[in-house]
Amino acid sequence: MFQSNEGHPGVPAVVLPRQGLNSLLTALTSAGYRVVGPTVRDGTIVLDDVESDADLPIGCGDEQEGGAYRLKKRDDERVFGFVVGPHSLKRYLFVPRRQLVSAGRGSDGRLTFEEHIDRPEKLAVLGVRPCDVAAALVQDLTFMGDHYPDPDYVRRRADTLIIAVNCSHPASTCFCTSMGTGPRCEGGFDLALTELYDANRHDFLIETGSDAGEAVLSSLDTHPAGEDDLAAAAEVTSVAREAVTKTLDTEGIRDLLLGNLDHPVWDDVAHRCLSCANCTMVCPTCFCSTVEEVTSLDGGHAERWQAWDSCFTIDHSYIHGGSVRKSTKSRYRQWMTHKLASWIDQFGTSGCVGCGRCITWCPVAIDITEETAKLRVDLSATTKKTA
Numbered sequence: 001m002f003q004s005n006e007g008h009p010g011v012p013a014v015v016l017p018r019q020g021l022n023s024l025l026t027a028l029t030s031a032g033y034r035v036v037g038p039t040v041r042d043g044t045i046v047l048d049d050v051e052s053d054a055d056l057p058i059g060c061g062d063e064q065e066g067g068a069y070r071l072k073k074r075d076d077e078r079v080f081g082f083v084v085g086p087h088s089l090k091r092y093l094f095v096p097r098r099q100l101v102s103a104g105r106g107s108d109g110r111l112t113f114e115e116h117i118d119r120p121e122k123l124a125v126l127g128v129r130p131c132d133v134a135a136a137l138v139q140d141l142t143f144m145g146d147h148y149p150d151p152d153y154v155r156r157r158a159d160t161l162i163i164a165v166n167c168s169h170p171a172s173t174c175f176c177t178s179m180g181t182g183p184r185c186e187g188g189f190d191l192a193l194t195e196l197y198d199a200n201r202h203d204f205l206i207e208t209g210s211d212a213g214e215a216v217l218s219s220l221d222t223h224p225a226g227e228d229d230l231a232a233a234a235e236v237t238s239v240a241r242e243a244v245t246k247t248l249d250t251e252g253i254r255d256l257l258l259g260n261l262d263h264p265v266w267d268d269v270a271h272r273c274l275s276c277a278n279c280t281m282v283c284p285t286c287f288c289s290t291v292e293e294v295t296s297l298d299g300g301h302a303e304r305w306q307a308w309d310s311c312f313t314i315d316h317s318y319i320h321g322g323s324v325r326k327s328t329k330s331r332y333r334q335w336m337t338h339k340l341a342s343w344i345d346q347f348g349t350s351g352c353v354g355c356g357r358c359i360t361w362c363p364v365a366i367d368i369t370e371e372t373a374k375l376r377v378d379l380s381a382t383t384k385k386t387a
Contacts (some may be wrong), residue, residue, distance in 0.1 A: 013225040020222070021053045067365035068360070076197065093153055093156050098118060129182065130166060134182075173356030175248050248369040288310055
């Protein structure tokens with residue numbers, strides 16, 4: 001699974017009629033997968049169990065801007081006419097909370113220890129956007145890219161099938177085009193869908209990216225995609241690309257950020273930042289975690305749990321003697337410089353995929369693209385004055 005679609009150059013794209021979408025869900029279930037996909041809950045589109053197409057947000061769209069997210073009713077019956085909600089693949093591959101080990105004291109007073117190993121079920125995630133597919137590939141480098149892979153992540157990754165959906169309606173907070181991660185998915189998926197919708201048709205063009213994806217697709221009633229189908233799919237993502245208005249200039253961004261750690265922009269953003277950690281919780285690549293010890297009241301049983309954490313919490317940088325990053329300024333600077341700069345040193349890629357979630361879900365609408373632009377503008381003005 002999770003190979004680039006370049007590994008299947010001989011597998012032609014096919015077309016699945018809209019009414020056949022349930023057959024895809026049935027095929028996944030029959031193959032032993034638990035199917036997760038977008039569904040509406042509490043006024044947002046989140047990932048949850050999907051049994052039929054009735055569970056999907058048909059006719060739903062969304063409006064996103066800095067500090068604001070709202071659903072809206074579309075004037076059509078598109079199945080995937082929205083962008084990204086607060087959930088991403090991360091919550092299924094690097095789960096928010098899991099038990100690591102337990103310890104107990106027997107009647108004879110002896111201590112016993114047991115490692116807790118989750119046995120994840122086969123999971124198929126439907127509707128994964130290109131930026132989130134790219135984020136999973138980034139997290140692969142984090143959890144599997146060195147000599148000490150995370151065994152839990154490895155197990156979950158191996159048992160997860162990704163069904164991507166190419167974007168047709170980007171939000172005002174999206175900047176995937178700047179990061180090279182969308183709006184079309186170029187690899188890292190098992191199946192990739194492009195929704196073809198107009199007055200005369202409602203179909204899905206499906207591309208194959210892995211043997212596992214091809215096995216699922218082989219059981220569906222599809223027909224080969226023609227030139228007009230391929231052209232229509234290309235037009236969908238072309239229109240989406242032109243609709244992306246937010247940009248992030250990544251030229252020399254590592255040196256720009258790491259070379260200006262004392263710039264006044266950090267003080268300015270610190271006055272607005274609440275250190276609420278929303279940005280890190282919705283980010284599809286952030287991987288901070290903490291370890292918690294839970295002990296029974298009688299002292300006879302204890303458990304160790306891993307849970308998501310954030311570099312915005314003061315305790316995250318705590319070492320003997322206190323926290324390293326005591327101010328909001330230092331914590332925001334750490335997050336942004338790691339995401340856009342030192343991540344490149346660690347993993348050879350940016351830690352940002354341009355999904356825009358950190359902008360949408362920030363209560364005070366701090367925009368990572370605007371903060372970076374401020375650095376460039378100020379430095380450019382300084383250079384002109386000294387020239």
